[in-house]
Amino acid sequence: MKRGWLVGLAVCLSLALAQGYRVQKGDTLYSIARRYGTTVEALKALNGLSGDVIRVGQVLQVSGTPAARPAAANRDWRxxxxxxxxxxxxxxxxxxxxxxxxxxxxxxxxxxxxxxxxxxxxxxxxxxxxxxxxxxxxxxxxxxxxxxxxxxxxxxxxxxxxxxxxxxxxxx
The missing domain is CATH 2.40.40.10 (RlpA-like domain)
Incomplete structure (x- = not known):
C-alpha cells in the first residue's frame, strides 16, 4: 500500500514539475532531450510514447528548463x-x-x-x-x-x- 502511494506521489510531482514544449520543424526527440538535459527514454516515458515519431505542433511534456547553450567559442565537444x-x-x-x-x-x-x-x-x-x-x-x-x-x-x-x-x- 505504501509503495502504491509513493509511486502516485512521484507521478504527481513529475507532472507538476513538467511543462509543455511545442515540437518545431526539425526537432527530434534527441534534440529536445538534449535541450532539456534529459534522455530520449525519459521523454518517451513522460509522454507515453512507444516509438520515436513526433509531429510539428505536438505538445510534449518536459521536465526542467532548457539548458543554457554554451557559447560557440567555448564548445569543446564534437x-x-x-x-x-x-x-x-x-x-x-x-x-x-x-x-x-x-x-x-x-x-x-x-x-x-x-x-x-x-x-x-x-x-x-x-x-x-x-x-x-x-x-x-x-x-x-x-x-x-x-x-x-x-x-x-x-x-x-x-x-x-x-x-x-x-x-x-x-x-x-
Missing part, C-alpha cells in the same frame, strides 16, 4: 559517429524529403535518424580517407545497421560504389 553508409538511388529524384524539400540526386545532402535538419556534417570514407560535407535534410536510413544515407553526388565524392564504412562529424 558529435562523432561511425558506421555503414548507403546512398539514394535515382528513383528518389524529386521526391519530398522529411524536411519538406525536394530530393536532388546531385546535391550534397544526407538522411540521418536524429540530427536536426540543416546540420552540416563531414562524412569520411574510412577505406580511402576521402571526405565530403553534406547537409542533413531527411530522416533515415531505414536499413538496420546503417547510420547515414548519402545523395548520389556525395557518395561519388567519397568514392562509394555500394556501401562503405564512414565516420560522421558534426560541423554546425
Amino acid at each position: 558529435f562523432y559517429q561511425q558506421g555503414r553508409a548507403a546512398w539514394y538511388g535515382p528513383g528518389f529524384q524529386g521526391r519530398r524529403t522529411a524536411s519538406g524539400e525536394r530530393f536532388d540526386t546531385y546535391g550534397f545532402t544526407a538522411a540521418h535518424r536524429t540530427l536536426p535538419f540543416g546540420t552540416q556534417v563531414r562524412v569520411t570514407n574510412l577505406r580511402n580517407g576521402r571526405s565530403v560535407i553534406v547537409r542533413i535534410n531527411d530522416r533515415g536510413p531505414y536499413t538496420r545497421g546503417y547510420v547515414i544515407d548519402l545523395s548520389y553526388a556525395a557518395a561519388r565524392a567519397i568514392g562509394m560504389s555500394g556501401s562503405a564504412t564512414v565516420r560522421i562529424e558534426v560541423l554546425r
Whole structure:
C-alpha cells in the first residue's frame, strides 16, 4: 500500500514539475532531450510514447528548463559517429524529403535518424580517407545497421560504389 502511494506521489510531482514544449520543424526527440538535459527514454516515458515519431505542433511534456547553450567559442565537444553508409538511388529524384524539400540526386545532402535538419556534417570514407560535407535534410536510413544515407553526388565524392564504412562529424 505504501509503495502504491509513493509511486502516485512521484507521478504527481513529475507532472507538476513538467511543462509543455511545442515540437518545431526539425526537432527530434534527441534534440529536445538534449535541450532539456534529459534522455530520449525519459521523454518517451513522460509522454507515453512507444516509438520515436513526433509531429510539428505536438505538445510534449518536459521536465526542467532548457539548458543554457554554451557559447560557440567555448564548445569543446564534437558529435562523432561511425558506421555503414548507403546512398539514394535515382528513383528518389524529386521526391519530398522529411524536411519538406525536394530530393536532388546531385546535391550534397544526407538522411540521418536524429540530427536536426540543416546540420552540416563531414562524412569520411574510412577505406580511402576521402571526405565530403553534406547537409542533413531527411530522416533515415531505414536499413538496420546503417547510420547515414548519402545523395548520389556525395557518395561519388567519397568514392562509394555500394556501401562503405564512414565516420560522421558534426560541423554546425
